[in-house]
Amino acid sequence: MIKEIRALSRGIDVLRALNQKHVSSVVDLAAATGLSRATVHRMIQTLVESGIARRIPRSGLVSLTAAATELGSGYNDVTRAIELIEPLTETLTNEVHWPIDIHEISNGASIVRGSTTAVSPMCPFQTDPGTCLPILGSAGGRAIVATLSDADRELVISEATRRWECDARIAATPGAIDGMITNMRNRGYAFRVGGYEPQTFSIALPVRQNGKPIIAVSMIFFRRALTVDQAAQRYLSMLKEMIESVESELATLNRPGNDGGRLV
Structure with a gap:
């Protein structure tokens, strides 16, 4: 006993x-x-x-x-969203070959919660879940920051600039944050060119619940293979379709009267 x-x-x-x-x-x-x-x-x-x-x-x-x-609060909306979208990212990578990362913002970092770099034939490196990236220096982080409320954005940027020197430089550049938000609104997606992986760029979109971004997904490309505009033209609609299906499922799970895996 x-x-x-x-x-x-x-x-x-x-x-x-x-x-x-x-x-x-x-x-x-x-x-x-x-x-x-x-x-x-x-x-x-x-x-x-x-x-x-x-x-x-x-x-x-x-x-x-x-x-x-x-069992309690360990499983939340972010975890639920990740679990829903993770198999879809692998399916999409198997179809188009380019890798996809799933991002969550926490403690001043854009944390990779899932990645298909291990199954992508186009990717020579592997990003492990738990990898921390700069928020303002990553496409996933930018996608979330650009769609936050003003108050939440200010808090996230404050945490990011304390943790990352590169984010502090971006935030200190006049017009950089406003330009990031404007780019997201005009283009319909966030992007990163170079940075922590100099030979690559990423395009990213947020996954929203009740209008608020909770995670983001980014698709990664080699700069020598195509441009940001070309990548968006070819693959953005696929990312949007994937995200819309997850957002619809999240809305159903959180509908009044449907406990659908809610916390108890």
Whole structure:
């Protein structure tokens, strides 16, 4: 009995650590809980078999699933949106070959929550979930910032400029933020050229819930292959269609009278 209680306690520790990090590795969970990696492996396998957690393919990382809504607040609107759009990004990458990243803004960074770089034949590098990027220096971050309310935008930019020197330079450039917002409105998408991956550029769109951006998706291209305008002309409608289907599903799940995986 004591052994079973100890195992349960360890499982709760792993679940709590995963809840706080959203996406994590065995190494990080072991460090956060003080448990051995072997023990964490066993706990994760139990959570996966129970449907509470899932392994992210080709990354070695783990995240919560929709079933976690039964346990508390670890599964939220952002997690739900990511879970809905992630398989669609892989399908689209398989179709057009260009990689797609999923971004969330948190703690002054544009955090990659999902990526198809591992399955894209066009991409020589791999972006792991959990990778932190500059907000103003990434297309996904720009897509979210440009569609936030003025008050939320000011707060996010303040956090970003404290964390990233490159974001501080952008924010200090007269007209840069206004130009970013105007570009988003006129073009219908955000974009990045060069920056943290000098040979690439990205176009991005936000995913909204109740009119507010909660995540963004960006498609990545090589600068030598095509221009930003050409990429938008060929692929923007595909991104929009994918996002609209997710936004529609989110609206259905959050409709009054439909608990659809809501927190309890």
